[in-house]
Amino acid sequence: MSEITLGILGGGQLGSMLSIAAKKLNIKTTIYCDDQDAPAQKFCDEFICAKYNDKDEINNFANKVNIITYEFENIPFKTLNELSKLKTVSPKPSVNRLIQHRLAEKDFVNKLNIRTTRYVHVQNKEELSTLDDFFPGILKTTTMGYDGKGQYLIKDVNQIENFNIDFSKEYILEKLVKLKKEISVIITRFDNNRYEIYEPIENIHEDQILRYSQIPADISQKLFNQSKDWAIIIAEELKYVGTLCVEFFVDRNDNLYVNEIAPRVHNSGHLTINAYNISQFENHIRAVCSLEQVSLKKLSNAKMTNLIGNQIIYYRENPILNDNQFFFDYLKKEIKEKRKMGHITTLK
Ligand code: ADP
Ligand code: MG
Numbered sequence: 273m274s275e276i277t278l279g280i281l282g283g284g285q286l287g288s289m290l291s292i293a294a295k296k297l298n299i300k301t302t303i304y305c306d307d308q309d310a311p312a313q314k315f316c317d318e319f320i321c322a323k324y325n326d327k328d329e330i331n332n333f334a335n336k337v338n339i340i341t342y343e344f345e346n347i348p349f350k351t352l353n354e355l356s357k358l359k360t361v362s363p364k365p366s367v368n369r370l371i372q373h374r375l376a377e378k379d380f381v382n383k384l385n386i387r388t389t390r391y392v393h394v395q396n397k398e399e400l401s402t403l404d405d406f407f408p409g410i411l412k413t414t415t416m417g418y419d420g421k422g423q424y425l426i427k428d429v430n431q432i433e434n435f436n437i438d439f440s441k442e443y444i445l446e447k448l449v450k451l452k453k454e455i456s457v458i459i460t461r462f463d464n465n466r467y468e469i470y471e472p473i474e475n476i477h478e479d480q481i482l483r484y485s486q487i488p489a490d491i492s493q494k495l496f497n498q499s500k501d502w503a504i505i506i507a508e509e510l511k512y513v514g515t516l517c518v519e520f521f522v523d524r525n526d527n528l529y530v531n532e533i534a535p536r537v538h539n540s541g542h543l544t545i546n547a548y549n550i551s552q553f554e555n556h557i558r559a560v561c562s563l564e565q566v567s568l569k570k571l572s573n574a575k576m577t578n579l580i581g582n583q584i585i586y587y588r589e590n591p592i593l594n595d596n597q598f599f600f601d602y603l604k605k606e607i608k609e610k611r612k613m614g615h616i617t618t619l620k
Contacts, residue, residue, distance in 0.1 A: 277300040277302055279341070279359070280343055281324070281343070283311065284305075286537050286553075288603075289542070290553050290557065293551060293554040293557050297557055299561060302333065302337050303316040304320045308321045311603050318336065335358075339362065340362075341363075341556070342361075345368055345371060345372045345535055346415070352365035352369075362559070363510070367512060370510075371533050373415055374391075374413075374414045375393055381530045387529050388531075389447055392444065393443075394442070395439075403429070405447075408425070409426055410423055410445070411444075413442070452526070453474060454476070456473050456519045457473070458516070458538060459517075463513075469503065470552065471496070472495070473486065473489060475519075486575040487570075502518065503516075512535075514536075515556035518533050519533070536556075537552050542617060547571055547617070572619040572620065574617055575620065576615055579614040579615055582607060587599055596619040596620070600615050602614050
């Protein structure tokens with residue numbers, strides 16, 4: 273019987289699924305989250321609700337656990353750094369700091385000779401109005417964005433006035449890629465050249481929010497290999513420990529671009545729960561807790577559908593599923609527009 277208690281910062285659905293995976297491995301979980309309605313409290317062994325900058329509560333949390341990880345990236349660097357003086361934090365705080373800043377993240381990827389979209393740092397309106405070459409483009413806050421939040425799609429330079437852009441924040445402007453499709457690769461790294469990698473997943477977004485993920489991705493063998501190779505290079509270069517997701521764009525000429533890196537388990541990997549012998553969540557726990565590495569085996573093709581906002585209601589009221597369907601309700605207290613409420617995975 274293991275005596276490990278894993279501390280998890282963040283209490284959303286990813287925290288719930290990590291707690292479920294931990295339980296299977298006899299690992300206890302303590303979740304720390306600033307939201308008193310955090311859904312993961314229903315799945316963990318202990319729940320601490322406090323602000324991420326509450327020094328006393330953070331200390332208290334560190335004292336209760338053996339190892340610390342996190343399920344979302346927007347945690348203050350100072351908090352992760354303080355925690356890492358007390359207990360091992362995986363992935364390392366420095367990795368999170370790099371990835372949570374879109375500019376630093378893209379600079380890092382480019383230095384590895386891996387293609388990203390064209391991008392430029394924007395600090396004020398005057399700068400933005402001189403950047404003709406980058407339109408049509410997407411203006412994104414450098415930090416704290418998710419599910420398309422903090423983003424402006426701007427067709428041309430004359431349109432800037434139509435948007436009420438808050439320039440107290442910093443941005444990057446990215447040239448719009450003519451997308452053929454989006455894919456992601458999830459990799460769990462244990463140690464130097466020791467990793468388990470899932471096959472590329474095809475992702476379909478609606479309103480910049482992930483709606484469907486499926487395997488196999490409908491891509492060429494070349495892209496299949498290249499996306500996996502790039503994910504391995506990124507994970508190795510970061511000396512990453514745990515599960516990481518690389519999101520990619522494929523353009524109409526079949527060029528591959530890294531869009532962004534998520535230093536955590538990822539929505540597109542929910543289908544790994546049912547389609548593989550070991551899910552991305554279990555692999556994350558195995559890696560950060562230094563448990564045995566088990567070879568991945570794909571069991572089935574699969575399609576995952578996110579249930580966003582009101583879409584959950586139908587499935588809550590009609591829980592009639594086929595043998596090959598798996599419904600997950602995140603048990604969030606309130607239904608909100610654009611909020612991920614649950615998902616369904618269908619094995620094929
Ligand atoms: P988030 O952190 O919100 O996930 P992303 O940078 O991944 O932000 O953007 C969300 C989605 O918006 C992407 O998955 C893609 O569909 C679209 N998008 C973002 N940047 C670009 C771009 N440069 N070209 C084309 N589509 C983009
Ligand atoms: Mg994204």
